Amino acid sequence: MKKFRFFVVLLGLFALLGFSKTINAQETVNVTITVKKDDTQVGDVVSTTGTLGGTIKVDTLLPEVTDATFMFWTINGVVRTDLDIDSLIKVTSKLDLVAHYASTGKYSVAYLDTNTKLIDVDYVNVSGTLTPPVSGPNPKDVPGRKGTSFDGWALITNYEAPASTALENPGAKAYFVAKYTVTETAEYTVTVDGTPLAGTYKLNDTATAVSTDPNFSYWKDETGAVLSYESSYTFTVLNANVTLTSVNEGEVNEPLVSIRRFVGYETGKNAFIGHYELDLTK
Incomplete structure (x- = not known):
């Protein structure tokens, strides 16, 4: 029986179609924006507002960051590799933004869970040593997954490669994604x-x-x-x-859009797996 490439579970993300929530025209959403340089906060957290379902552009609101290069955004803890510092960002019912910068001469090596949630980041130069997270209970450890064991990391651009816990410096900005092996022995019909x-x-x-x-x-x-x-x-x-x-x-x-609950996927979290069907010809 064929396995999916990713052990992907959506952790309480219900932004797709709103389900039981009715979206009112011009509903205002509070937005927070944090700037980090080498994982250290720069200035104060910025607060602004946006219109639910609209877009917001926040680069002009950010505190000045000197001697640094923008690396990536996280939106509600999820890494977005497709956004620039001045990109338009979709306004959802919750919007906590973090702009991640690296000091001049350094770059980020980010470690993501399989749902692309950020676990930790290394900021290194070309001769730097990586310190990827390990499996454990701490906030920057790899979280446990029901019925699985943590194998290591693979680049997001080559996720089918064998997992490794001893990572070489890639020499440029990169994203590693956690890989798991299913160890659950229970069988289902x-x-x-x-x-x-x-x-x-x-x-x-x-x-x-x-x-x-x-x-x-x-x-x-x-x-x-x-x-x-x-x-x-x-x-x-x-x-x-x-x-x-x-x-x-x-x-x-x-x-x-259908959602199925996955009880016990991660301790203390409500976990769901989603399925959608859309007619893209319309």
């Missing part, structure tokens, strides 16, 4: 329309439910929640048996 699929599944295995009914509408779980409008639906098995039922009332063609 997947039942589709009353018939168990062949074999058993372990944590983070993928399974596929297929319907050939010409009137297929969607798949639902045992609670009645709609999971997919695709007649061939591939999903990740978490830490429970799965029961799917097909509903055959004719084709449905509309966007879908």
Whole structure:
């Protein structure tokens, strides 16, 4: 059974479609902006506001940072490698921004969890030694993951490479992502329309439910929640048996976002894995 490349879980991020929250026109959101140079705060935290669903540009609000080069933003703790210091940033219901700078002659080597949340950063020059985080309980340690063991790190640009805990200085700004191996031995079943699929599944295995009914509408779980409008639906098995039922009332063609809770993924956190289906031709 094929595994997903990343052991990806969304930790309480519900910004996609708002779910039960109604977005009011012109709703104001408080925004905080922190600037760090070599991981040390520069000046005071800046407070401003933005309009929910709009964009904000904050570079002109930042305290002056001398003898330094901008490296990356974190937004609510998540690293954004695609943003420049003067980029427009989408305003969500929570917006805590941190601009990360490195002193002249240095660059950042950031360590990310699989959900791209920042764990720690090294600021080094070309002859510097890296000190990647280790697995442990401290804020800048690699967090424990249910049913897995921490293997080490791989560059975000080459995540399929073997993991390593002894990292060489890459010589330029870089992002390393944690890699885990599933150690959970429990096995789970997947039942589709009353018939168990062949074999058993372990944590983070993928399974596929297929319907050939010409009137297929969607798949639902045992609670009645709609999971997919695709007649061939591939999903990740978490830490429970799965029961799917097909509903055959004719084709449905509309966007879908579904969220499944993953109990115990990280101690003290509410963890969820998401699935979305969008018609990009419209």
